[in-house]
Amino acid sequence: MRIATRAATFALAVLATGTLLAQQAGPAPGESLSQSYRGSQARNVEYQKIAPFKVMDNLYYVGPGTVAVWLIPTTQGLILIDTAQEPYVDYIIDNIRKVGFDPKNIKYILLTHGHLDHFGGAVKIQKLSGARVGLSAADWDFMEMGAAARAPKAGDEPPKRDLVLKEGDTVKLGDTELKVYIMPGHTPGSVTYTFTAYDNKKAHKALVFGGPGPRNGVDGGTEFLASVERLEKQFADTEVAVNVHSYLNSYPYSNGGILERRDTAAKNPKGPNPFVDNASWRQWLKEAHAGAVKYIADEKAKADKGKTN
Numbered sequence: 325m326r327i328a329t330r331a332a333t334f335a336l337a338v339l340a341t342g343t344l345l346a347q348q349a350g351p352a353p354g355e356s357l358s359q360s361y362r363g364s365q366a367r368n369v370e371y372q373k374i375a376p377f378k379v380m381d382n383l384y385y386v387g388p389g390t391v392a393v394w395l396i397p398t399t400q401g402l403i404l405i406d407t408a409q410e411p412y413v414d415y416i417i418d419n420i421r422k423v424g425f426d427p428k429n430i431k432y433i434l435l436t437h438g439h440l441d442h443f444g445g446a447v448k449i450q451k452l453s454g455a456r457v458g459l460s461a462a463d464w465d466f467m468e469m470g471a472a473a474r475a476p477k478a479g480d481e482p483p484k485r486d487l488v489l490k491e492g493d494t495v496k497l498g499d500t501e502l503k504v505y506i507m508p509g510h511t512p513g514s515v516t517y518t519f520t521a522y523d524n525k526k527a528h529k530a531l532v533f534g535g536p537g538p539r540n541g542v543d544g545g546t547e548f549l550a551s552v553e554r555l556e557k558q559f560a561d562t563e564v565a566v567n568v569h570s571y572l573n574s575y576p577y578s579n580g581g582i583l584e585r586r587d588t589a590a591k592n593p594k595g596p597n598p599f600v601d602n603a604s605w606r607q608w609l610k611e612a613h614a615g616a617v618k619y620i621a622d623e624k625a626k627a628d629k630g631k632t633n
């Protein structure tokens with residue numbers, strides 16, 4: 325029954341995407357589908373509005389193509405990971421309804437980091453649901469600093485400081501627990517969440533790496549490398565990488581992004597779930613590790629060049 329439901333959801337998603345692709349532009353030559361949402365079609369709002377789809381028993385993709393918004397239903401309400409930003413917020417709210425849930429039942433909005441493309445919808449969704457909004461102290465600061473510096477447009481305001489998440493915290497809702505780890509490097513306090521995702525009732529280790537690319541020069545790069553090393557040491561056994569973007573420009577996901585995996589599942593709905601893939605996660609960690617080492621070296625060279633000039 326669950327397989328059938330998943331198959332139907334995927335079939336619908338593919339149908340809707342197919343219709344859109346027929347009407348709109350597709351990936352540029354040499355671009356993968358996931359890549360097109362952050363590349364040639366990054367500003368094509370209608371193209372971005374992909375159909376939501378079910379990934380696991382307790383994991384749904386409800387975001388636009390460019391940035392992931394994940395819905396985790398529990399026995400006591402809903403958890404939303406990130407919110408995307410305008411002009412996608414009403415579409416996300418609608419997507420939650422489309423996959424069969426009431427957005428008013430969102431109890432937690434857990435942010436991965438303080439960049440606008442991830443938190444922009446938090447104010448509106450919190451207003452609608454009364455959900456608690458969670459983020460690390462360092463990224464609450466970072467988000468507020470950023471907003472103060474750029475005077476956000478209406479709809480881009482950060483949420484008011486609410487739940488301050490700390491290393492080792494557990495967010496518990498009904499039958500679901502998410503563990504919280506602070507992994508800086510992309511931002512000062514990017515948050516990683518782990519939880520158990522179920523595929524046809526079979527438990528799998530799922531992980532949301534909240535800041536999957538280095539920023540901010542040598543300091544950020546060094547923090548990022550430490551975060552990747554921590555993932556390698558503590559979380560190499562992750563089976564479901566719950567990625568915050570379908571495609572990453574810095575270190576593309578081996579074996580396809582979120583949308584390639586969606587399409588693989590649609591083609592073979594009775595086959596193994598392509599989102600359960602520890603080998604790709606390990607491969608990505610290797611690439612992110614090497615990438616971080618190179619990023620730090622490049623940033624050091626830039627800084628040294630600045631000194632001699």
Ligand SMILES: [Zn+2]
Nearest residue numbers: 437439442510
């Ligand atoms: Zn970011």
